[in-house]
Amino acid sequence: MRRPLRAAQSSAAGHDERLFFALWPDAPLRDALCRYQRHPDAGGRPIAxxxxxxTLAFAGRVSPAQGQGLRDAAATVTxxxxxxxLDWLDHFRATRVQWLGPRRPxxxxxxxxxxxxxxxxxxxxAQPEAxxxxxxxxxxxxxRPLRGAVAPALGWWVDHFVLVESGAQGRAGDYRVVSRWPLR
Incomplete structure (x- = not known):
């Protein structure tokens, strides 16, 4: 069984966690992503x-046993x-979110x-069917969203994925990477 790159840590022993799996960019890529937040007409609230x-999969609030099960399962990913x-700038109308993603994933x-x-x-x-x-x-x-626009591409070699805790003891809050697994 493959081991995580960093040991899993629970927010508090025996407490629920709010978890999701994600790709976590390194500092230079995060800085480059921030340049896309400077669209003057959007008038939004930038993400820190x-x-x-x-996000790859959102688990939400889970029990300690479910959280450990997710960690164990993630270690089997091959x-x-x-x-x-990342070359496509678009938005989600319903949630008023501006985003950057791959035009062709x-x-x-x-x-x-x-x-x-x-x-x-x-x-x-449960996971969304969409x-x-x-x-x-x-x-x-x-x-004022930017609608479906080709953007200067940001390249990202993805060599790991992470499990992130959102908040503490099952309540929403800041994100914290709790485990990391390499891709082959």
Whole structure:
């Protein structure tokens, strides 16, 4: 069984956690992503640099046993590393979110997300039936969205994925990477 790159840590022994699997960019990529937040007409609230990520599977509030089950399942993932081009700037109208993502998501990204969502379902955690739209949220509460535009590509060699805790003891809050696993 593969081990996580960093040992898993629970927010508090015996307490629920709010968890999700994600791709977590390194500092230079986060800085480059921040440049896309400077669209003057959007009028949104930028996401903090240290919290930029691409969600693969959202688990939400889980019990300690479910959280450990997700960690154990993640250690069995055998997907390969892949190149991701973030080159499409768009928005979600209903949530007023501006995002940057791949215009053509690589198959490896779609497979990784599907595997992790499958592990969530196996742990009894419902997952959306809607198609997966990979994206990095840049701003919330936008007033004037940029609609489906080709953007200068940001290249990202994805060689690991992470489990993130949102908040503490099952309550929403800041993000904290709690485990990290390499891709082959």
């Amino acid at each position: 640099n240290c919290q930029l990520h691409l 997907e390969r590393r892949f190149f991701l081009s 690589p198959d490896a990204l779609l497979r990784l997300a599907a595997v992790l969502r499958g592990h969530c379902r196996a742990a009894g955690i 198609n997966f739209q990979p994206h990095v949220t840049l701003q919330r509460q936008i007033r």
